[in-house]
Amino acid sequence: MTFDLASALAPFLDPVAAGIVVGGTVVATMLRTPVRDLADGMAALARLPRRRFDAGGLLDQVGAFTRIARRHGVMALDRSVITDPDVSAAVFAIIDGQGPDDVAVMLRDARRLRTERQLAAVEMWSGAAEVAPAMGMIGTLIGLVAMFTRMTDPSAIGAAMAVALLATLYGAILANLVCSPIAVRLRRQVRVEAVERARLEAPLVALAARARPKDLARDMAHAA
Template identity: 65%
Template sequence: MFAPYADPVAAAFVVGGTFVALLIRTPPADLARAIRALGTLGRKPFSAEEGLGQIAALGRIAKRHGVMTLDRSRITDPDIADAIAAIVDGVGPDGVAATLRHRNEARAERHLAAADMWTAVAELAPALGMIGTLVGLVRMFMAMTDPTAIGQAMAVALLSTLYGAVLAALVGMPIAGRLRRLGRAEAFERARFEAPLVALARRERPQFREAAE
């Protein structure tokens, strides 16, 4: 069924050319991150509810047994863990807020870099497809006396455009859009951690002040 649409030369121009262009314009770390991000496409958007429940539980533990006991708590979320470690170390509300914002902004930047790479695929593939089309047309005009060669060159020209459009419309743009939506949702949800953690830091900070005095 798809045999007439398979052409290794056209695929080499579009897929290979797009990959080479990505290697040139994208830092290796961002390229690897964008490929790993494919594993997140099927996940549900991040929800802060579980983390908020744990923060509330940690607040009750600190109120009952003291903030130093939080150091022994098992916290799986890295943002909450960093904030709790800062509170245990006596960092004030402003410092905790700054820590959370920095982590959230850094994560959002990483997500954006991964989405940008797939956006680049959507931009580059049609351009490489056009290059393949032009190469195929040149080959066709150079072989006007050979009907077999004309057909092969025309196939390269047409299929290069097809591959570029398919790679952009069905791979690059959908993946980039999905990653951006997931990244925005996670950034919004994680911003909900700031208020209760800052409140916990504000409640516990006077203890460290008194101890210092």
């Protein structure tokens, strides 16, 4: 005797209930979320399978920059290839003569803005997890109303009852097995990345402090 998965799942499939729950959740999420945050929330799905952010490689790169600056001067870093936007902005600010305080503020602002934008994506999925059960309840009420209005037609009662029961099921599944787990994983990634990026501040500020005395001496020489 073979197990027929399609036949087993058939009683739990109802396009009307799914349309009410999924469609209602999507519409409600779109209405309560700015367009940019919606785009960020969808783009954040690409980060889910990635490994946790680790600043170790960037710290090694900053250490190499420090050695290069010590031997050849900070201007030698102008030819460096830097893929991380925060490190790139900090290094080029150092090359332009920005001091350690300015570099520290730049890194903190960049980290804060990135964290806020990523948390906005998390809030989108958390909001969807909150809305989905409510949409399931709405689908249940719609199904019950349809069932009571068709009491004289026994053949239509079953379909209306299926909508009423399955809408609640779909809302619970969408909230607890899809949206909420996505929000939790994204929030964990945001927290880890914020902590890891904080490790980059000290070595980059130290690099700026190392380059700054040379810049001051150069400025004083030009002024004289």
